[in-house]
Amino acid sequence: MFDRIRKYAGRFRGTENEEVRKPRVSRERRAHNLFEAAAVYVAARAEDDQDRIEEAAGWVSPEALSFGVSELACRAVLTLARERDESPARVARDLLGLPVV
Numbered sequence: 001m002f003d004r005i006r007k008y009a010g011r012f013r014g015t016e017n018e019e020v021r022k023p024r025v026s027r028e029r030r031a032h033n034l035f036e037a038a039a040v041y042v043a044a045r046a047e048d049d050q051d052r053i054e055e056a057a058g059w060v061s062p063e064a065l066s067f068g069v070s071e072l073a074c075r076a077v078l079t080l081a082r083e084r085d086e087s088p089a090r091v092a093r094d095l096l097g098l099p100v101v
Helices: 002-013 015-021 034-047 050-057 062-084 088-095
Strands: none
Touching (some): 034 050
């Protein structure tokens, strides 16, 4: 009787079963980071790739995607402002084609 219990319990401790317990993450099923989703989404929008847009939009919630896109926009404007040696407000208005105030 105890042998049966040891064998049963041994299945959960055995090295061969450690592989079974490890989560297997395939390329298609892994969880996507909201910033990764935002980067793919924005790049796809720039390239007008509707399939990629829809794919990236499905990786995270709409709220998370919106936050990620907003964060990406802020970082992009700051980077361009530093490169151009201009204010972020001036760069943002320039990118949107608005007159400089």
